[in-house]
Amino acid sequence: MAFHRILRSFTALALITAALLTQIAGCSSKDGDTxxxxxxxxxxxxxxxxxxxxxxxxxxxxxxxxxxxxxxxxxxxxxxxxxxxxxxxxxxxxxxxxxxxxxxxxxxxxxxxxxxxxxxxxxxxxxxxxxFTSTIVMLVRKGNPRAIRDWGDLTRQGVSVITPNPKTSGGARWNYLAAWAFAQRNGRDPREFLAALYANVAVLDLGARGSTTTFVQRNIGDVLLTWENEAYLALKEFGADRFEVVVPSISVLCExxxxxxxxxxxxxxxxxxxxxxxxxxxxxxxxxxxxxxxxxxxxxxxxxxYADKFAPLVLVGIDSFGGWPQAQARHFAQGGLFDQLYGGR
Amino acid sequence: MAGRRVIPGFGLSLGFTLFYLGLLVLLPLAALVVKASSLGFAGFAQVLGSPQVQAALRVSFVSAAIAALGNGLFGLLLAWVLVRYRFIGRRAIDALVDLPFALPTAVAGIALATLYAPQGWIGQWFARADIQIAYTRAGIVVALTFVGLPFVVRTLQPVLLDLDAEVEQAARSLGASRWQTFSRVILPALVPALITGMTLAFARAAGEYGSVVFIAGNMPGQTEIAPLVIMTRLEQFDYAGATAVGAAMLAVSLLLLLAVNLLQAWTRRKLGGA
Missing domain, CATH: 3.40.190.10 (Periplasmic binding protein-like II)
Structure with a gap:
């Protein structure tokens, strides 16, 4: 008897599900391309x-x-x-x-x-x-107490850098590549330069927003590497009296x-x-x-x-890294150059 | 046989139980193993052999173990106070214990990071002593202790309630010292529940992701937990690599659970005989 009751409720459930499915199908077919x-x-x-x-x-x-x-x-x-x-x-x-x-x-x-x-x-x-495009700039604390003007200043001893993990964040990959481009064009060995830079990184958040929070709200780090738009948003939300934007000599053209x-x-x-x-x-x-x-x-x-808002600087596109598939394979894939910075294979 | 039970339907309920467990637990686990096995043994060994993965597994399991031990100690204290004493606000404190269950882990992680950051309410006092908690391994342990606490307290409470206070009085009147009463009479009765609670807390902590990523610095090789390595592998569309790390975590957890069960059986035999 109990079994029959269960069977009956199952049938009811099946009917309801079927009815709902037709309903959904009905909705989607109504929205034709026209x-x-x-x-x-x-x-x-x-x-x-x-x-x-x-x-x-x-x-x-x-x-x-x-x-x-x-x-x-x-x-x-x-x-x-x-x-x-x-x-x-x-x-x-x-x-x-x-x-x-x-x-x-x-x-x-x-x-x-x-x-x-x-x-x-x-x-x-x-x-x-x-x-539209963006680029990577630096956000520093008001008055720029660490005198950070360009990428080269980020590898100085005692400077604490905040940037997200390139493995999980698209923005962080741009950050990394911008630093690479600076090293290449300034006669530094890019791998050594990035190793020194990432040795100064205090926290690797998962995404750009997480890094902003760490820098702005937790007060950790001397400089935040971030999207230009994110830097302006931080100024707007948390006050231009607490932070300032530093535009480096060279950065990436983020499409x-x-x-x-x-x-x-x-x-x-x-x-x-x-x-x-x-x-x-x-x-x-x-x-x-x-x-x-x-x-x-x-x-x-x-x-x-908006010319006065967007400072002119040398911008390097992803093409100069051989396009994304190549940049990804060389730098960010498992065992790539980024992993090697942390002793991975 | 089934017909003689008070509640009928053994066949149906057993069938449902097996189906339900299969759908909810075994199927995802099977999918995990199948996906991981697509790597082959060499690929599997390569993923697990990478120093980054090994470091992450170590961070996760060691931190979870420290957190479980801490929870064992303070969870016992908490459960004892809640069961044995009557005081104003006891019910409120009792309800607070469940908070880590109810709070979304991300919220807990952000709250803990805010508190323990060098500028935070708690973190600033440690910062004066030059100790950093948030974004270090200590931060990971703090988060894991938070999520694991209710497991220990809630497993111990019913056992403590059942423990007759007269047994302690009897021990005292027979000349046992306070320490002897505790270590020879009370503790043995609690040990099985304590181990169960700590195991649950440990298992939960080892796989914890949501709350930890906000308070750990997520630095590869230092403060990167194993679930985060899984996430980063997924981000790179390396599904097989991610499942390999997942399967390794599962294997380690199963081994540890087995070890704990053997320990349980052993203590029960040993204490039962005493």
Missing amino acids: AQPGTSLTLLNVSYDPTRELYKEVNAAFADDYRRKTGIDVRIEQSHGGSGKQARSVIDGLQADVVSLALGYDIDQIAAKASLLPADWQCRLPCNSSP TPVAVVDTVAMRHGTRNAAEAYLQFLYTPQAQDIAARHGFRPRDASVAAR
């Missing part, structure tokens, strides 16, 4: 850590713009985290219509491991699919690319909206928002307007 004016759709933008504030503002502007042009209500959901972790989530099935990550390498991985977009994704949009995740967007029927969203990032309106959030705009007229 979304009609008056309808609404949702995009998921999977991004890296320090773009939280930027995309909040960009998304609102895009939603207004898109409604005006097409009559379709678009809502954009954001997901943020370490760039590598975000890429892995997409590979493992996070339904991203659009990705905007810290490195091209992470999007390459999505193309290579999950075939969710073509391998030549980076040619689809202007400027290597990177609507932070964006891409539509074709397979997912096709399935969701959101491809048109996703493409319009990414193209919107290149408009003067979005470029202006980006500049205000500390990202270097590509648009020349917007860049001219």
Whole structure:
């Protein structure tokens, strides 16, 4: 008798599940690629850590713009985290219509491991699919008590450096490469220089935001290596009376690319909206928002307007490291040069 | 046979138990082993042979052991006070013990890092003596002690409640000193529960990730815990390497649990005879 009761409840459960599944299927088939004016759709933008504030503002502007042009209500959901972790989530099935990550390498991985977009994704949009760029600068305590002016000062005895772990953080890889570029162009042995630099690192956080917290709120370290936009955000949030930005003589040109995740967007029927969203990032309106959030705009007229905010410096692109696959294999892969700094093989 | 039980349905409940355990525990473990075995023996040995992985495993297990020992000592004290004395606020303190269970580990980690950082409420006093806690191995032990405490207290409490106070009085009236009463009468009754509690605390601490990464400096070879090595391997899309480290942790944990069980059996025999 008890068995029958259990059987009955199982049947009921199965029926409910089936009903729910048809419901979900029904929803997704309704949003065809030809979304009609008056309808609404949702995009998921999977991004890296320090773009939280930027995309909040960009998304609102895009939603207004898109409604005006097409009559379709678009809502954009954001997901943020370490760039590598975000890429892995997409590979493992996070339904991203659009990705905007810290490195091209992470999007390459999505193309290579999950075939969710073509391998030549980076040619689809202007400027290597990177609507804005950033660079790596130094944040020091007010008055710059350790007199830190350039990369060379970071290896001095007793200087405590905060930077995240390049194994887990995209930004940290840029930090590392910027220091490498400085050593190369200043007649120092890059490996020795980086060994000396990382010997001065007090805490290796997992991501850029974690390092900012360690430096700003825990008061640990003399200098924080971080994204230019993150440095400006720290000034804004925690006060320009406590910190100042030091722009080194040379740094890296960080292209932070964006891409539509074709397979997912096709399935969701959101491809048109996703493409319009990414193209919107290149408009003067979005470029202006980006500049205000500390990202270097590509648009020349917007860049001219913010010229005093973004100090000129020598910028080295990832190409001078042979592109991401090569840089990754040589420096950051298991047993690579970074591991060797810590005595690993 | 099943029909004579008070609660019927032995077959059904056993079937469900096995299915449930299989789905929840055995299946993920099997997946772990399968993925790790894709490396082959040479690959497996190479991952585990790397000094960074070995250092991380050492940091995790040694810190967890220190934390478990500390919890054993102070957890016993805490459980004793909570069971044997009646005082104002006892229930509140009793409820506080469960806090490490309830608090999200990341919150605990951030709170501990804030407290023990050189500028923090607690850290500044140590900083004056030139001792740093946050971002060192000491910080890891602090976090692991925090997450493990309830295991010891909650396993000891019911046993202490069952322990008859008259036995102690009898021991005293038969001429045993205070120390003898404690070491020969009370402690033997507590040892099995104490070992169980410490083992649970140890097992939980060895695999702890969320709270530790905020208070450890995460420096490879020094303050990098094994679960973090797993995470960094995953970040590099090295799934097989990550599972290899995971499988190694599992093997070490199983061996230690086995050793503890043997120890349990041995103490029970020894103390049971006394």
